[in-house]
Amino acid sequence: MYRQLFAVLLMLLLTGCSSDQRILEKLGLVQTASYDLAENHQLKATYSIPVVDPESSEHRLLLTAVTDSLKEARVQLSKQIDLRLVSGQLRSVLFGSELAKEGLVEHIDTLLRDPSIALGVHVTVVDGDAGKLLSKTFKPHKDTGTYVNHLLTKESSSGAIPPTTLYAFTRDYHDDGIDPIAPVIKDDGDRAGISGIAFFRDDRFVMKIPAKDGIIFALLRGDIKQGELSAKLGERNGRKVVVMFSSMLNKRKVSVQHLGDNRFKFIIANSIQGSVLEYTGHGDLSQSKKRHELEGDVAEYIRDKAQEMVRQLQQNNVDSIGIGQYVRNSLTYKAWKSLDWRKVYPGVEVECRVKVTIKDYGKYM
Known part of the structure; x- marks a missing residue:
């Protein structure tokens, strides 16, 4: 009697664990996302997803969609892949300069509403088209998203650029005594580089200073x-x-x-x-x-x-x-x-x- 009851309970526990499992090979872990202003004021979204299969010759997957909103872009991108897209490993969000001039708070607010996205995700402005930069391969770096994330982390630790995150940008936007900032990166041909710091009026990108003056701004701030x-x-x-x-x-x-x-x-x-x-x-x-x-x-x-x-x-x-x-x-x-x-x-x-x-x-x- 007791042995049969124990066996039934064990089967129920194993079944519950199985239903909650997330097999890594079946997940599309979005590591870097970029957003640009497309024609007719639509949004071009690009996702970079690392490939975890050791036998694959590809090191990342790139997905692109043009839609009317960030959430709609995610739905369209998920239809392009046989993996389940998840955002828990998102490290950086890149915004094209033209989109940043239109205003970012609507898009950042949408990201913050996703409970799986951390508040410490880097917010960066790209001098030009963010999707093109993310899609490019800068040798010897196999994953541009990881390369950019490491670059931002290194430069912010030395005080050369401000460590702007989703949390910091939103905090400064809602504070009526300060305006948000963000680092600016650009495609320098054979590498990506920090080109300056973007200054916002409310949530709109209005001016920038060159990277060499970043330390002067840090002293002021x-x-x-x-x-x-x-x-x-x-x-x-x-x-x-x-x-x-x-x-x-x-x-x-x-x-x-x-x-x-x-x-x-x-x-x-x-x-x-x-x-x-x-x-x-x-x-x-x-x-x-x-x-x-x-x-x-x-x-x-x-x-x-x-x-x-x-x-x-x-x-x-x-x-x-x-x-x-x-x-x-x-x-x-x-x-x-x-x-x-x-x-x-x-x-x-x-x-x-x-x-x-x-x-x-x-x-x-």
């Missing part, structure tokens, strides 16, 4: 624990003077001054420490006077670059630094709500203050 900066300090005695700063540590302090009549002054004070990795000048850095002169020159270089970047942001009415957050925190709720920040922001007086300290300089003579 907050503290950094690791970074590199190459500063060109002009010519002296017919020779170009370049200093390469490494292992940069930045402490940022901000303050808001009320000037009356909805006018504000915003002060960003950066205290930067770093190591001189390269120096083409003739000054002997073992002498404190020469070292302090170089510190002043680098501080002036960073300050000028930062002021110019702030000017560009204000001209495009893009508050990517988050000045509005600090102004909001200095006001009452009623005063902030009555303030038209988009109208006030371009006229805010912004002052960048920079102090540079050389931690070590090697054996430069």
Whole structure:
């Protein structure tokens, strides 16, 4: 009696486990997705799916569909493959620049409604057609999606680009004191490369800065624990003077001054420490006077670059630094709500203050 009952229970358990099984070979694990603006304002979606069959000569599957919405694209793409499409392994979402100019919040909101998609998925703008970049093979990389994901992770860890995720983009979009940002990548022929940082007004891509200025933006936006900066300090005695700063540590302090009549002054004070990795000048850095002169020159270089970047942001009415957050925190709720920040922001007086300290300089003579 008991043996028969045990056998029945065991069979039921085994049957339940079998119904819940997801065999890897039968799943299409979407690792990278790209979206572009197609004709008649339709959406072109491209999925990159790794091939797990060790006997296959292909390393990935590429699926493309043109539809009216992101969800409809998924339905159409699932009909092109004999695998069950799942999004739990999605790592990066690439948006073509033309689609980004139209606005991304609708598409990002659709992605966030899928409970299987993680909030940490990278959000990236492609300079051009995202589907074409994703479909291309960059040797020796066998999977462009994985290659791009590793590239974004490496560059964001060094402070060169902001680590923008679905969560970060959505958070900044819904915050009325800051605008979203995202890294920009492009096809450089035989490789993909970081070409800059995209700045959004609300959810629309309106301007970008080159990748080489990414560290200046990072200094404006907050503290950094690791970074590199190459500063060109002009010519002296017919020779170009370049200093390469490494292992940069930045402490940022901000303050808001009320000037009356909805006018504000915003002060960003950066205290930067770093190591001189390269120096083409003739000054002997073992002498404190020469070292302090170089510190002043680098501080002036960073300050000028930062002021110019702030000017560009204000001209495009893009508050990517988050000045509005600090102004909001200095006001009452009623005063902030009555303030038209988009109208006030371009006229805010912004002052960048920079102090540079050389931690070590090697054996430069």
